[in-house]
Amino acid sequence: MNFASDNIVGASAPVLQALSSANAGAMAAYGGDEITKRVKARFTEIFEREVSVFFVTTGTAANALALSSAVPPYGLCVCHREAHIIDDECGAPEFFMHGAKLAGLPGVGAKLTAEGVSAYLESLPKAVKQMPPKALSISQVSECGLVYGLDELKALGQMCREHGLAFHMDGARFANALVSLGCTPAEMTWKQGVDILSFGGTKNGCLMAEAIVVFKPELAEALDYRAKRAGQIISKGRLISAQFEGYFADDHWCANARHANRLAKLLSDGLTQLPGVRLAWETQANEVFPIIPAAMDKALRNAGVLYHPWTELSLPEAEKVGPDEALIRLVVSFATREEDVHKVLDIARSVASRQAAE
Template identity: 85%
Template sequence: MNFASDNIVGASAPVLQAIMQANAGAMAAYGNDEISSRVRTRFNEIFEREISVFFVTTGTAANALALSAAVPPYGLCVCHREAHIIDDECGAPEFFMHGAKLAGLPGVGAKLTAMDVAAYLRSLPKAVKQMPPKALSVSQVSECGLVYGLDELSSLGAVCREHGLSFHMDGARFVNALVSLGCTPAEMTWKQGVDILSFGATKNGGLMAEAIVVFRKDLAEALDYRSKRAGQIISKGRLIGAQFEGYFADNHWIANARHANRMAGRLSDGLSQLPGVRLAWPTQANEVFPIIPKSLDQALKAAGIHYHSWTELSLPEAEGVADHEVLIRLVTSWATREEDVNQLLEVASSGVARQAAE
């Protein structure tokens, strides 16, 4: 059983079928095909306005290129200190921003508050010795599995407008947050002030399909050229577009995310009822972060269950991990089976019971 991430499973059947259908015959190259054109129109419909969409193959490429459009080489991008862009992308955003820096701020659950961001921006000296802030980036879902509410996004958007920052959203798990909030894509993005979005599909059933969604025309102007220089304008672009066509058809993307979130909720509910187990943060999407006894950690691993230990950096102030405990992350996906969740819970329950009897 593998709960290490939601990118460990393959692509879903509708996505693969769409690729196979697109594979036949000849079509224009470099994303100038009719499939990609249809998908761009579909993105417009989903976000309820005309937008610019750039297809890329990885989330790292989406984030790095999106931020390169928003931040000049002398600028600063504010993010959480545990954000994926600062911790997990090997400096790619800074590389593509040509020397601009990422400034990581603290926040419970890997989330930023408008108050903290505003205070940090006000603290920066207004002199050429200091790189000026040019963008704010938030992860939706956060690295601790939390979802920004619409009011939180609106407040952050207002801070960005007040201070002249572009507002970027890393949406690797965009749709998991979307179904958690029960809102529309427009309500979770540009209506709250988001200017540019890294839209992820790979973690939710795609094979290799990410997109940069741009709501401000000035940020889109150079992205064709930046994408080409980054090797992200794919010659057989129709096979990227086809993935999104299969992904969106019959609300397949929504159904996948609902399933992943439901499996996480089931897992979270079961674990939190076990003696000696508690959740570091609420389960709001498809990630579960329990603090468990080390003995249970050993029992889970002995049963062949795969997952990652997690950092304590963004725990609530009153929370901590004792010497006999460990904080772990369990991730569910569109392909997670209910029987796998049940089996993990059975192993966990047996492990807790065995420890109590010793």
């Protein structure tokens, strides 16, 4: 029962079938094939406008290259202090930005507010010794499982316009956020001011496929060259883009996300019905962050349930994790079985019943 992440499972059947079909015969290399052309056109349909699309193999590559197009070497990119780009990518964004820096700000649930970012920007000295802010990056879904609402995105987009920042969205779990909000991809991105998007597929059914989707044309000008220098122009490019063809077919990508979100809610609701269990943050997508008794944590691990402990850094101010408690993260994927969710809940209920009897 592995709830460590949503990138620990393989690819979904429609993605593998599309990949297998694309494998047959010979096609033009380096993205010049018909499959890649079709998938790029599909992105334009999905986002309801002309977009530039660059396919890469990892989310780190997508984030680092996207930000390199928006932030010069002397610039600053603002993000949450627990954002994936600052905590989990080994300095790749700074490396590809050729020395530009990331500035991590606090925020409950690993989310930023327009007011908070604006206050930080206005506090910076306007002198050559200070790296000027050039971009804002947010994670949708956040590192604490929260989804930015459309009003929050709109406010952030407006703030970026006012301060002259490019607006980047790390959409590693883009589909999970999308179905949670019940909106369109356009409504969650460029209509709220997003300029460039790291569009994730790997966590939601793809084998190894991510995309940089650019809404602001000038940010796309050098990305082909940047991607080539980063080793991300794949000779057999059709085997990357074909994954997205299977991913998008028959609304498969959203169906996968709905499944993961639904089971996360089932898990979340079941845990919070137990005495001594509460949520650190609301379950809004496919991640659950419960604060549980230490005995329950031990029992789950002894039963072979895999998951990660989580940081308390972005808890609400009034929330504390006690000495006999544990804050954990449980991630549900498109391939998670409902029976495994029930097994976890059965173990947790058993511990709660035993403690109640003592």
